[in-house]
Amino acid sequence: MHNIWQVARRELSALLTQPLAYAFGATLLGLTGFIFASELPVHAAQPGVLPLDVQSVLGLFSFLYLLAMPALATRLLSQKRRSGSVELALGNFLAGWLFYLLTAALTFIFPLILFIFGNPDPGPIWSAYLGMLLYGAALLGIDLLISALSPNRIVAYLVALGINLSLYLLPVSALSLTSQQNNFFQGVLLAQDGLYFVLVTAVSLHSTTLSLKSKQGRLARADWAKLGGTTAVFILLYLFAAQNPGWRYDSTANKALTPLPETIALLHSLDEPIHVIGFYTAEMALPQSQAQATLQTMQAYTNQLSYEFANPDDNPLLAEQYALSFAGTLVFTRADGRFAKASTLTDRALHTALLRALHPTVKTAYFLTGHGERDGQDFGADGVGTAVTLLQESGFTVQSLNLSTTGDVPADASAVFLIDQQAPLTPSELDALVRYVDGGGTLFLARDALDTEGRIAAETDGLLGWLQTSWGITLRNDLIVDATLAQSGQTIGLTFVGTQYGDSPITQELAQYGTIFNVARSIETKQVGMVTAVSLITTSDQAWGETNFEQMVSAGEVAPDAEDATGNLTVALSALNPTNGARLVVFGDTDFVSNSFIQQGGNSFLFENAANWLVDDLVSLPLTTRQAIPRQVTIPTGQLKLLQLISICLVPGLLALAGVWMWVSRRRVG
Structure with a gap:
């Protein structure tokens, strides 16, 4: 063991005196630093869009080493060393692995920046570095074996590079180096992944030593038996671990990779x-x-x-x-x-x-027509064709319904959707809809702010009066203005983001995506009978419901007054009447479900969740709430450019200078 360590120290020292090693390190750190610097503004401005980790940086690092490791292996096990002892081979492996770890350690500057300016989850970061440690050992072991078997360094490099790329691109995940490493990057430590890397490393090194013994004429039959036995034991352990995927550790802080x-x-x-x-x-x-x-x-x-x-x-x-x-x-x-x-x-x-796969349900959604509602067949900006497609993907059968023709809501209706009507319901249509809901039906209702003649006319049909008396729900005659968004560049602030979410299956996990509304009205509730209403989405506390539309249009500037509701305004709610099982979901906006907005933020999830809550008790059952830990980076504007410059230039520049100094020193000595 002492001899192995002596060889490792000598070879590592030799590597660290090579200017080419510093040039490689500078290039490696420069490229990975560029990736990290390009992600920093996204982390700072759009939290959650990219994982707050260094996965992409370490992924590039691993790929670049996949290309460079054959050269390192052939350098360590050059022609004159192939006749050396087993201790020499193992010492060379240790030297190469330590060199790999030294370059990997230089990337610590990237997670360090994240920890200084933010709160990344440490679990996936240390897990990723552990995966890199094992990945490097396996890769070096393979390339040393190829070098020991090949007639010259050029052939050894080309063959090793080909094998490395094959293992990188291999579609069979059980054999792919990259596939095993990806689990570490995600923060999951699987026993089978660790055994895979240990198996590849051990068998490669054992085979390398046997190759060297063979060239020296010292290979005995017992050596092959040892290799076969060692390989068989590791393969059996790997297969056993593969059959027990429960042998795993979730390194994430909130166990995000463990099912509920x-x-x-x-x-x-x-x-x-x-x-x-x-x-x-x-x-x-x-x-x-x-x-x-x-x-x-x-x-x-x-x-x-x-x-x-x-x-x-x-x-x-x-x-x-x-x-x-x-x-x-x-x-x-x-x-x-x-x-x-x-x-x-x-x-x-x-x-x-x-x-749903286990317990499929028959769900039929009827979209009311005949009053200028948004068209479910229209995929233009104002249509709701995308929303209909989402319902169909969720297992709904979607049909149109004209109550003036049918007279009643069909018996197979799971839910009725009334979105942005531009004309009032007739008394008979309203009676049919009320009978359906009072009989335990479900209704999805979305009405916009009164900014068109059609929407104003629709208010006269008695539907809102029924909502007030039977459900305690009032759609205010106002228009939500959010001063926060107005300050960020909007003229008035009519397009806004939902900032608070109620405790409902409909809104679970929406906070990480955000929901976007446009020209909406606010909703208020009061207790009526046994009805339970839940405010699903509210505005920021800087919002108010503007009631002076004329001033808004003429002046282009508004401010809240005594008649306006202020504070956290409700823009969507759900309601349940336990006496008959009827359910409502009411929105003070229709744009959020249009083709223009439904794919922004979490709008599509909001719509799907609302529809499924209306019709599917199994799906709408509350799930265990996982502890939400916001992960974000806060970087002062003046420091962002500096951090990017440090990421790209500081460490690579220092390595480049060290390489130049080493080159000058060698020339003086030589």
Whole structure:
């Protein structure tokens, strides 16, 4: 052991006197620093858009070393060293690995900046560095073996590079170096991943020593037996660990990569196979790796779940089979052909998709027509075609309903949608709608601020009076103005972001996306009978409901007065009447569900959640709330450029200067 350490010290010292080593380190740190610097403004201005970690930086670091490691291996195990002892080979490996760790340690400046100016989750960061440590050892072991077997350094480099790229691009995740490392990057430590790296490293090093012994004529039959036995033991351990995905550790602070208890119960109850197809394009490598980590986590609780990934661009027929609207979707399929989709990796989306796949429900949504409502077949800016598509993806059958023709709401209606009517309901239509709701029906109602003649006319149909007397819900005749957004550049502040979310299954997890509304009115409630109303979304405390529309139009400037409601105003609410089971969801805005707005922020999730709460008791059951820990970086404007400059230039520049100094010193000595 002492000899191995002596060799390692000598070889590491030799590496650190090579100007080329400093040039490589400077290039490596410069490129990774550029990636980090490009992400800093996004972290500061748009929290949550990118994970607050160094995953992309370390991913690039790993790829660059994949290209450079063959050169390092051939340098360590050059032709004149191939006749050396086993201690020499192991010492060279240790020297190369320590050099790798030294360059990796230089990247600590990036997470250090995040910790100084923000509060990243430390778990995935140290997990990622642990994965890099194991990845580097396995990669170096493979390349040393190739170097020991190859006739010269050029051949050794080319063959090792080819094998490295093959392991990087290998579609079989169980054999891919990158796939195993990605789990560490996500913050999940799987026993099978750790054993994979140990297996590759140990077998490669053992094979390298046998190759050296063979060239010296000292190879005995027992040596092959030892290699075979060692390999067999590691393979058996790896396979055993692969069959026990529960051997894992979730390093995230709030155990974000561990399913909720309700989802775990569903997974434990599976008595038939569920196959998940993840549709991700080639440009979605990071989201796909996150999805893979999530699905592997779910597999820890059942042996009935399997998964695969498909590129919808390469498999358009498969995407069409599942009515795919956009990439980044997981489709949970059953053997009988039924399926459900999750458009995000949130707890509720995954739980809901699994639940719908197991317990499909018949849901029929009727969109009222005949009063100038927004058109469900229109995919233009003002239409709601995208919203209808989302409902269909959630398992709804969507139909149009003209009450003047049918006279009643059909018996198979799961929910009725009335969005932005421009004319009043007739008395018979209103009676039919009220009968339906009073009989335990559900209604999705969205009415805008009164800024058009049609919307003003619609107010005369008696529907709002019924809402007040039977449900205690009043849609105020005002227009929400948010001074916070007006200060940030809007002329008045009519487009605003929901800032507070009520305690409801409809709004769970929406805070991380935000919801956007435009030219909306506020809603107030009072207690009526047994009705339970929940304010779903409210404005900031800098908002008010402007009632002087003429002044707003003529002057272009407004301020709250005594007649205006002020403070945190409700823009959406849900209501439940336990006496008959009727449910309402009421919005003071219709733009949020239009094609122009529904894909902004969390608007699509808000709409889907509201629709499913209306009709599906199983889905709307509250889930365990995971502790939300906001992750963000706060960087003073004047310091952002400086931090970017430090990330790109400081460490690479110091390494470059050290390399120049080393080169000058060697020339003086030489």
